[in-house]
Amino acid sequence: MRRDWADICGGFALAAIGAAAAGWAWLHYDLGSLRQMGPGAFPVALGLLLAAFGLVVALPGLRRAGDAISFEPAAAIAVLSSILVFGLGMRPLGIVAASFAAVLIASLAAPQRGWTWRLCLAGIVTLLTLLVFRAGLQMSLPLWPRGV
Secondary structure (H helix, E strand, O other), rough: OOHHHHHHHHHHHEEEEEEEHHHHHHHOOOOOOOOOOOOOOOHHHHHHHEEEEEHHHHHHHHOOOOOOOOOOHHHHHHHHHHHHHHHHHHHHHOOHHHHHHHHHHHHOOOOOOHHHHHHHHHHOOOOHHHHHHHHHOOOOOOOOOOOO
């Protein structure tokens, strides 16, 4: 019988990550009480919530048929390369160039042709990255390559 393996694997992966995060927080942080919650209460609650959502995705997938999972090597290589470019290039290139390049590399495997939408997407994602990391989280990451 064919099953919906994408939902089953993805849901159980989310459930496992959530359970592991909740268990780690439970062991390493003080939960406190309901009146005075400790630093572990929120991570445990989020981990349990993620585990529950994972089960909500995975369990129905056991009962329904799904399409076969297709593997596209070009897309996998493009996404993994973009992650490496962003992670390894953030310090020497700066967050602007690293995120812009990572989005361009990840979009190479997309079926749509043309560079206009890729450049627009890279600009928007770079702007959102700046807003999250610099403005929202106030991280002191370099914006531009060293020496600029």
